[in-house]
Structure formats: C-alpha cells, structure tokens
Amino acid sequence: MSMENNQSRTVYDDDIVKKFIYAALIWGAAAFAVGLLAATQLAYWQANFNLEWLTFSRIRPLHTNAAIFAFGGNAIFAGIYHSSQRLLKTRLYSDSLSSIHFWGWQLIILAALITLPLGFSQSKEYAELEWPIDIAITVIWVIFAINFFGTIAVRRVKHLYVALWFYIATILTVAVLHVVNSIEIPVSYLQSYPVYAGVQDALVQWWYGHNAVAFFLTTPFLGLMYYYIPKAANRPIYSYRLSIVHFWSLVFIYIWAGPHHLLNSALPDWAQTLGMVFSIMLWAPSWGGMINGLLTLRGAWHKVRTDPIIKFLAVAVTFYGMSTFEGPLLSIKSVNSLAHYTDWIIGHVHGGTLGWNGFLTFGMIYYLVPKLWNTKLYSQRLANNHFWIGFFGILIYYISMWASGITQGLMWQSIDANGQLAYPDFVETVIKIVPLYYARAIGGSLFLIGFILMLINMWKTISLAPKGQDEQQVDMSNITMDEVAGTGHRKLESLGAVFTVLVFIAILVGSIIEIVPTLAIHKYLPDANKVRPYTPLEQAGRDIYVKEGCYTCHSQMIRKLDFDVIRYGEASKLEESMYDRPFQWGSKRTGPDLARVGGKYPDMWHYRHMIDPREITPKSIMPAYPWLDNKKLDYQILRRKLSVMKRLGVPYDDETVANADIIAEKESLELFNALLEQDPSLENIKDTQIIALISYLQSLGKK
Amino acid sequence: MKQSALSYFQYPEMVLVPLILFFVFFMLLLFFITRPKNRELFKKMEKMPLEEEETNNESIE
Numbered sequence: 001m002s003m004e005n006n007q008s009r010t011v012y013d014d015d016i017v018k019k020f021i022y023a024a025l026i027w028g029a030a031a032f033a034v035g036l037l038a039a040t041q042l043a044y045w046q047a048n049f050n051l052e053w054l055t056f057s058r059i060r061p062l063h064t065n066a067a068i069f070a071f072g073g074n075a076i077f078a079g080i081y082h083s084s085q086r087l088l089k090t091r092l093y094s095d096s097l098s099s100i101h102f103w104g105w106q107l108i109i110l111a112a113l114i115t116l117p118l119g120f121s122q123s124k125e126y127a128e129l130e131w132p133i134d135i136a137i138t139v140i141w142v143i144f145a146i147n148f149f150g151t152i153a154v155r156r157v158k159h160l161y162v163a164l165w166f167y168i169a170t171i172l173t174v175a176v177l178h179v180v181n182s183i184e185i186p187v188s189y190l191q192s193y194p195v196y197a198g199v200q201d202a203l204v205q206w207w208y209g210h211n212a213v214a215f216f217l218t219t220p221f222l223g224l225m226y227y228y229i230p231k232a233a234n235r236p237i238y239s240y241r242l243s244i245v246h247f248w249s250l251v252f253i254y255i256w257a258g259p260h261h262l263l264n265s266a267l268p269d270w271a272q273t274l275g276m277v278f279s280i281m282l283w284a285p286s287w288g289g290m291i292n293g294l295l296t297l298r299g300a301w302h303k304v305r306t307d308p309i310i311k312f313l314a315v316a317v318t319f320y321g322m323s324t325f326e327g328p329l330l331s332i333k334s335v336n337s338l339a340h341y342t343d344w345i346i347g348h349v350h351g352g353t354l355g356w357n358g359f360l361t362f363g364m365i366y367y368l369v370p371k372l373w374n375t376k377l378y379s380q381r382l383a384n385n386h387f388w389i390g391f392f393g394i395l396i397y398y399i400s401m402w403a404s405g406i407t408q409g410l411m412w413q414s415i416d417a418n419g420q421l422a423y424p425d426f427v428e429t430v431i432k433i434v435p436l437y438y439a440r441a442i443g444g445s446l447f448l449i450g451f452i453l454m455l456i457n458m459w460k461t462i463s464l465a466p467k468g469q470d471e472q473q474v475d476m477s478n479i480t481m482d483e484v485a486g487t488g489h490r491k492l493e494s495l496g497a498v499f500t501v502l503v504f505i506a507i508l509v510g511s512i513i514e515i516v517p518t519l520a521i522h523k524y525l526p527d528a529n530k531v532r533p534y535t536p537l538e539q540a541g542r543d544i545y546v547k548e549g550c551y552t553c554h555s556q557m558i559r560k561l562d563f564d565v566i567r568y569g570e571a572s573k574l575e576e577s578m579y580d581r582p583f584q585w586g587s588k589r590t591g592p593d594l595a596r597v598g599g600k601y602p603d604m605w606h607y608r609h610m611i612d613p614r615e616i617t618p619k620s621i622m623p624a625y626p627w628l629d630n631k632k633l634d635y636q637i638l639r640r641k642l643s644v645m646k647r648l649g650v651p652y653d654d655e656t657v658a659n660a661d662i663i664a665e666k667e668s669l670e671l672f673n674a675l676l677e678q679d680p681s682l683e684n685i686k687d688t689q690i691i692a693l694i695s696y697l698q699s700l701g702k703k
Numbered sequence: 704m705k706q707s708a709l710s711y712f713q714y715p716e717m718v719l720v721p722l723i724l725f726f727v728f729f730m731l732l733l734f735f736i737t738r739p740k741n742r743e744l745f746k747k748m749e750k751m752p753l754e755e756e757e758t759n760n761e762s763i764e
Contacts, residue, residue, distance in 0.1 A: 087751065159744070161751040227752050236749040241736040248732055252725055274721070281725075506728075513721060 009473045010156075012085045014372050016098040020078035021365055021372075023106060025455060027070035028361075030113075032451055035063040036444045042590065043437035045621045053117035055623045057549030061128040062116040067353060068126060068216060070109045075361040076220040077105070077144070080167050082368060083227040084151055087161045089476060093150025097143050104140035108133060119547040120190040123582050124205045126212045127181050131192040134182040141178065145171045152496045156476060160496060162243040166223030168496075169251050169503050173215040176507065181208035185648065187641050191543070195648060196519075198577035199267055202585050203518045207258035207511065214254040217353065221360050222250075222289055225317060228364050229296045232309045238295035242288055249285035251503060253278050255510035260331035263340065264559035265585065266574045268521070272333070274514060279331030286324030293317040308383035312363030315391060319355025323348065337561050338413065341589040343433065343440075344405025347398050354394045354447055362386070362454060369458055373465035378457050386453040393446030400439035408433050413563045421566055426592040431619050521574065529575045531703040533650045534696070536638045536664035537671075541696025543641070544689050546582065548625065555586030556595040556700065569596040569701065576703070579650050591622055596701030603671060604678050606694045607685075628690040633668065635661035635687075664692075671695055 041047045041056045048055040085092060092098050111133050115121075121128040129137070148171055152160070160168075181204055184192035196204050230237050237243060259267060259275025294317050297303075303310040326348050330339050339345060370377050377383060411429040414422035423429050534542060545551075556577070558568045565571055572595050577583055586593075601609075605616060610628055613620040638660035646652045656663065668691050675682050675691075685691065735741070 083752075159748060159751075161748060163752075230752040234753065236753060240745040240749045244736050245729075245732055249725075249729065252728060256721060278721070509724060510721060 009476055010089070010091050011471045011473050013092045013095060013098060014082070014471070016092065016095075016102060017078050017082040017368070018372055019102050020074045020081065021368065023102070024071055024074035024078060024361065024365070025458060027066060027074060027109060028451060029448075029455065031063060031066035031071045032444070032448045034059055034066060036441065036448055038063050039437070039441045039444045041623065042621060043434060043441050045623050048623050050624065050626065052119070052625075052627045055548075055625075057552045057623070058117050058119055058121075060552045061121055061125075061549060062113065064126055065112050065116065065128065066109070068212070069112075072217060072353075072357055072361070073105065073109075075357075075364070076170075076216075076224065077101070078368070079224040079228070079364050080148070080220065082372075083163055083224070084148065084167065087157075087164055087227070088151055088155035089157050090151060090155050093147050093154060097147040097150075101140060101144045101147060104136065104143065108136050108140060111136070115190065119549070121547065121549060122184070122192065122194070123546045123549065123551050123584065124181065124194070124201075125209050125587060127178075127205065127208060130190045131182070131184055131186050132189070134178070134184070137178060138175075138182075141171075141175055145175065149496070149500075160499065161226070162237070162240065162247060163223040163227040165247050165499065165503075166219045166226065168500055169247075169507075170215050170220040170223070172500060172503055173211065173219075173251075173255070173507050176504075176511070177208045177211050177215065180511075181205060185644050187644050188637060193581040193641075193644055193648065196583075197579055197581045197648070198583050199521060199574050200519050201581065201583040202262055202265070202577075203259065203267065203271065203515060205583070206261040207255075207515060210258040210261060211255060213352070214250075214257070217357050218254070219250070221320075221357055222246075224360060224364055225289075225293050225313070225320075228360075228367055229293055229313050229317070232307075232313055232363065232367050233297050233300040233303065235296055235298070235300050238292050238298065242292045246285050246288040246292060248506070250282070250289065252506045252510070253281050253285060255507045256514060257282060257331070259514070260336070261587065262585070263331070263333050263336040264561055264564075265557050266572050266577070268518070271514060271518060276331050276333060278510075280328045282324065283328045286327075287321060290317055290321035290324065293320070308380060308387050309363050309366045311384070311387050312359045312366065315387075316356050316359035316363060319351055319359065319394075323352035323356060326351065337559070338409040339405060340559075341555055341587070342405035342409045342412075343401040343436070344409065345587070347401025347405060350401065351394070351398050354390075354397065358394075358447070359390070362390070362451075365454075365458070369461055373462050374469055375461060375465035378460035378464060382453050382457040386450040386457070388450075389453070390447050390450030393443045393448075393450060395443070396446065397440055397443030400436045400443060404433040404436040404440075407436075412567070415563065415566070421563070424567070426567075427617050427619050430590070430621060434621065525575050525578065529573070531575055531578065533579050533645070533652060534699060534703075535667060536642060536656070536660040537667035537692050537695045538699045539641060539645070539696075540633055540635075540638055540664055541689075541692035541694070542580075544628070544693045545584070545696055548628075550594075551584050551586045553588060553590035553622070555589050555593045557585040558593055558595050564593070568593045576701070579645070581645070581648065594697065594700055598698045598700040598702035603675055603694050603698065606697055607675060607682075607690060610690055610693065625690075628693060629685045629688050631689045632687050633664075633689050633692050635664050638664050667695060668692065 037047065037054070038056050038059050052058065081092060081098065108129075112129055115130060115133065116128060120130050122130060148167065152164070183196075184194045186192045194201055226237060226243065256278035257275055259271045260279045261275075263272050263276065265272075294314065297310065297314060300310065304314050329335055330345070330348060366377065366383055408429050411423045411432065416422045556572070558564050558570065558572045560571045576595070577585070607629075609616045610625045612624050613622040639657060642650075642652050642657045642660045646657055665687070668687060671691050671694060672682075672686050675685070736745075
C-alpha cells in the first residue's frame with residue numbers, strides 16, 4: 001500500500017492517469033488509422049499492397065482490438081483511476097500494481113499488434129488473441145481488480161458513488177466473460193482450439209461479444225459519464241434515484257442480450273426469443289442513463305455553444321441514446337432479417353464507438369489534461385474544430401453505412417414475379433454499394449483528421465505547462481467516514497463487498513440460464529443426424545481459413561429465411577457445425593455465405609479465385625491471396641491437432657490421429673495431381689496451404 | 704424418449720423465468736428508491752463529484 005496516505009492529507013497518483021492518457025492518445029491514432037486502411041480496402045481492394053499482413057481480413061481484428069482495448073481500455077483506466085481516487089478520497093491502493101497494470105496492458109497491446117497481422121487469431125470477434133495473450137490479459141485484469149478493490153477498501157468515505165458501481169460491474173463482468181470465453185486447449189505456442197464447438201461456441205462467443213460491448217464499452221463509460229458530466233458542467237447529477245434504477249436494470253438485462261447476434265440462425269428458438277425480448281427491454285435502462293446524463297446539463301445548456309468539453313460530452317450521450325435505440329430495434333427478428341450481415345450493423349457499431357466512446361473519451365481528456373498538467377488548454381478553437389470535423393465524419397460514416405446496409409439487405413431479399421432472386425449474382429449487390437464504401441472512408445478520414453487536431457492541441461498544452469511541479473497534497477481533515485448517521489466502519493467496508501456480490505449474482509443468473517442448456521445440446525442430437533468429422537487435410541485447411549480471417553467477410557450460416565435458402569440452399573442445421581472449433585458462422589457478408597459452397601465449383605475455380613478473384617468475378621472486391629500457393633503446409637502438427645480434437649469429443653479413431661500427417665499428405669497429393677492435370681504450370685503448388693484450403697472449402701455442406 | 708424430447712430443445716417458458724425474476728427485482732428497487740428515509744442520502748450523493756472543486760476550462764491561445 002502506498003505511503004502517500006495519512007489521516008489528514010493525501011497525494012493522488014496522477015502520474016498513472018497521465019500515462020494512461022498518453023497511451024490512449026497514441027493507440028487511438030493507431031486504431032483509427034488501421035480502421036481507415038481497412039475501410040479504404042473495401043472501396044479499393046488494391047490498398048493492401050498485396051501484403052498479407054496488411055490485408056483486410058488480418059487487420060480488421062487488429063482495428064477492433066486496438067479501438068476497443070487499446071484506445072478504449074487506456075481511456076477507461078485513466079478515467080477510472082482519476083475519478084476513483086477523488087470519489088474515494090484516497091490514493092490508489094498500490095503504486096506498484098498501478099505500474100504493472102499500465103506496462104502489462106501496453107505489452108498485451110503490443111503482442112496483439114504483432115500477432116494479429118501475422119494471422120495468429122482465434123477468429124472469435126473481439127477475442128481473437130491467442131492463448132498466451134489471453135492468460136496475460138487475465139493476470140493484468142486481476143492486478144487491476146486488486147488495485148481497484150484495494151482502493152475501495154482503504155477509502156475515506158462511506159458511500160460508493162454511482163460511477164464506482166459501474167466500475168465494479170465492469171471489472172467483475174469482464175473477468176467472467178474473458179475467462180469463460182477463453183477456455184481453450186493449446187496445440188502450439190500460438191494456436192489453440194476452444195473447448196466449445198458449433199452452436200455452443202457461437203452462443204458463448206456472442207454472450208461474450210455482446211457483453212464486451214456492454215461491460216467494456218458501456219458500463220465503464222457510463223461511470224465516466226456520471227463523474228465527468230457533473231464536473232464539466234459544475235452541476236449535480238439530475239437524479240440519483242434514476243441512476244440506481246438505471247444501473248441495476250442495465251446490469252441485470254444486458255447479460256441476456258447476446259443471442260440477438262444469432263437471430264434466424266440454427267440457435268434454438270427459445271434462446272433467440274430470450275435474446276430478442278431482453279434486447280428490447282434494454283431500451284428502458286439505456287434511455288434512463290441517457291436522460292440522466294443529458295438532464296444533468298440542465299441550467300448549463302448555454303455551455304454547449306461555447307465549451308468544447310460540454311459539446312463532446314453532450315453529443316456523446318446523444319449518440320449513446322441513438323445507438324441504444326437502434327440496438328433493440330435491430331434485435332427484432334424481422335428487422336434483423338434485413339439488417340444482419342449488412343453494413344447497417346457496421347454503421348450501428350460505429351455510431352456507438354465513434355460517437356459515444358470516442359466523443360466521451362475526447363471530452364474527458366480535454367477536461368483532464370489541463371487539470372493534470374496544471375495549465376490551460378492550448379486552443380479552444382482547435383478543440384472546436386476537432387468537434388465539428390469529427391462530428392461530420394461520424395455522420396457521413398453512419399449515413400453511408402445505413403444506406404449501404406439497407407440497399408444490400410433489400411437486394412438480397414428481392415424476389416421477382418417468378419419467385420426467383422432478383423439479384424442472383426452476389427457481386428451485383430456489392431457493386432451497388434462500393435460508392436458508399438468510398439463515402440465511409442471519407443467519414444473515417446474526417447474523424448482521424450479531427451483526432452490529429454486533438455493530438456496537436458494536447459501536445460502544445462502539455463509542452464507549455466509549467467515544468468517541475470510537485471504533486472499537490474489534498475487536505476482530508478474534513479473527510480469523515482460517518483457523514484450519514486448510524487454508520488460504522490465495519491459496515492462501510494462490507495458494503496463494497498456485498499455490492500460486488502450482488503452484481504455478480506445479477507450477471508450470473510442470465511448467463512447460467514442462457515448458456516448451460518446449450519452446452520449439453522450436442523449430446524441429444526440423434527446419431528443419424530451427426531456429421532463426419534473433418535479429414536486431416538480439411539482440418540488443416542480450416543485452420544488456414546481461420547488464420548486468414550475469412551470469417552470477416554463470409555458467413556457460414558444459412559438463416560431460416562426464404563431468400564437465404566433460395567440463394568444458398570437448405571438452412572444450416574445445428575449438427576453441421578458440431579465439430580467446428582472455433583465456429584465460423586460469421587457476422588458479416590461482404591462476400592457470399594459459404595456454408596454450402598462445397599462441390600458448387602471445381603477445385604480449379606477455387607484455386608484461380610484465391611490467387612486472383614477478378615479472374616473469376618471481374619468486379620469482385622475480395623483481396624487476392626497469392627501467398628497461399630507458395631507457403632508449405634505443416635503436416636506434422638496435424639497429429640497434435642487431431643489428438644486435441646479427439647480429447648474434446650470429436651470421434652476420430654486412434655489410427656487417424658496417429659497417422660494424421662500421412663493421411664493429409666495423401667489427400668493433398670490427390671488434389672494436387674488433379675489440379676496439375678488441368679494446368680501443368682501448377683507444379684510448384686505441391687504441399688502448399690492453398691491445397692488444404694480448397695479441400696476445406698469443398699467439404700462445406702458436404703459432410 | 705429423453706433423446707427425442709431434447710433433440711430439438713425448445714423451452715418457450717424459459718423466457719418467462721427471467722422476466723419474472725426481473726420484475727421482482729425491479730419492484731424491490733422501486734421500493735428502495737422511493738423510501739422517504741433515503742431522500743437525504745440521495746441529495747448528498749448527487750453532489751458527490753462536486754465536492755472537490757477545480758475549474759480550469761479556459762484556453763491560453
């Protein structure tokens with residue numbers, strides 16, 4: 001514990017807050033720049049410069065992880081550490097833990113920055129990082145939790161302000177989500193298979209994925225909102241009562257909403273309905289929070305015109321309201337049948353992240369930097385320019401993605417008078433929206449330009465701040481533990497613990513009821529319905545599909561919707577993905593669904609398509625994957641992979657596991673010879689990764 | 704029998720369980736926040752972020 005605390009005064013640890021702010025600014029620039037590169041590639045596929053580690057399917061997870069965990073993570077750590085010390089009237093529990101937390105988190109981000117572009121990915125959205133990094137995240141998160149709860153334990157005031165409740169919910173729930181979703185068995189230093197398969201993996205992943213949005217991008221930011229809006233507006237929060245209802249309803253309801261990512265899929269209907277009902281119920285607590293945030297500005301609305309901090313905060317809360325209106329709307333099955341897999345979802349997500357998380361962070365940093373460095377903001381004008389450029393950037397982004405998503409969704413659904421698809425060729429629906437991808441890239445550019453103005457403003461503000469300032473001691477002589485009558489120290493200490501347990505119960509109820517029945521579902525599938533496991537070569541190809549991030553653009557889930565069935569074939573069934581670790585149902589169709597692509601085209605078609613998609617489909621926006629036909633396949637590791645799969649319940653016999661490499665080599669040779677017969681120039685592709693990938697693609701829907 | 708019953712696991716009543724749980728929970732919350740004896744505490748808590756004051760939002764440009 002820090003020696004900086006004593007009975008009458010304390011020195012807050014603001015150095016750690018400053019470090020996290022620096023990190024948020026640096027990683028924010030990286031996250032936005034990578035996002036812009038990814039967006040540009042969708043408009044202009046050549047923008048990957050034919051480099052595998054710059055290709056959309058590799059950098060898309062890098063962008064999401066950097067934006068959520070690097071920019072967002074460092075921002076919330078800065079805000080939580082700054083506000084908690086002031087709300088608890090004490091220095092952080094341990095300077096050493098703070099430092100380990102900071103450097104540990106930066107190393108994790110660095111590891112993500114290296115491994116994701118190299119293709120080391122689990123392909124589970126926002127949980128792509130491989131097992132060693134997963135362990136590191138757990139350790140650093142526990143350190144953060146000890147530091148935070150330790151600070152609560154040594155606090156000088158009895159009551160925990162509402163912002164702290166949101167921080168507690170964040171720390172606790174993110175730990176549960178991360179640990180449960182990351183249970184995996186390693187097959188090498190940088191690859192693992194999840195213990196869940198198919199529908200189980202889908203449900204656990206989207207329980208995690210949706211609640212990563214809830215408990216990493218919503219609850220901590222709501223905590224920051226409840227602290228920084230009153231501070232910036234110099235007004236008490238509108239209603240403490242409302243905040244109580246808002247907090248508990250949100251925490252209780254949010255955890256159930258994950259299945260709305262799997263509507264109309266093979267997930268059992270009861271789970272889909274549960275996800276939909278609770279998503280719609282989320283409207284009320286979410287808007288309770290928005291109303292509380294905006295009405296806190298009552299009497300201070302004039303500042304919206306003049307004060308860029310209030311501008312950022314007010315617009316952030318407004319975007320929160322818009323996103324939390326749109327989210328439940330998209331969770332209604334009929335609306336979802338139009339919007340799912342389209343850019344509407346991308347627009348919705350970015351309304352939340354750029355508008356809510358981004359602008360709230362900017363407002364908080366503009367508020368904090370002058371205070372922490374004991375100076376004044378270098379330029380209000382630059383901050384105002386940042387606001388307007390960023391705001392129009394978000395609008396262009398949002399509107400273009402709405403238009404793109406609705407256009408493409410309607411085209412997919414469109415049936416002509418003969419009962420046939422009006423746009424049977426998928427690429428027709430892509431060509432139509434490419435201009436909107438350019439518009440999106442312009443919106444993203446504006447957001448990044450605004451952020452660069454902020455970096456300049458922050459750099460000037462900090463560099464002009466007085467140097468060599470000592471940390472200021474804060475007088476605590478008026479602070480007592482018993483401001484409210486009838487309270488004792490022991491009761492105060494137990495309040496935080498009881499509160500934490502209650503939050504834990506609230507999130508656990510939903511999680512257990514939703515997930516546990518699904519975990520047993522494969523056991524009760526009739527034997528006749530069960531599919532065969534992947535052959536060794538198909539499994540090897542599947543791992544390449546995962547490594548290359550094909551799921552970022554292709555789904556493998558034909559929904560129970562007429563227009564999906566007409567386009568792709570019979571709706572996907574649970575048993576078809578029962579050995580899929582990780583599941584590859586996907587969440588976006590920039591390209592067509594692949595669940596039944598097996599046998600639809602010849603092997604040579606797939607080869608040519610992967611090497612140059614334009615040779616097969618002239619207007620395709622898919623990147624080329626030329627490196628796949630010169631990288632050799634590692635046969636040896638297949639024994640280990642199949643052995644792990646067998647341990648997880650896949651019915652491989654001992655002979656197949658023991659000879660996995662030999663079987664795969666034989667399969668590969670057969671496929672290679674068939675290709676060579678058609679094109680003798682392909683003599684160099686023997687034993688390459690592209691052969692395994694073709695083998696996997698040809699197995700889809702054919703098992 | 705068990706296998707055929709569970710092979711396509713459909714529990715429509717599962718939706719009701721959490722709804723009832725939430726309703727009870729919500730009623731308890733309403734009871735707590737409307738108790739007159741908590742009014743003083745809520746007033747105090749609303750102002751908590753403002754207890755230590757520092758205002759420095761101007762520009763030096």
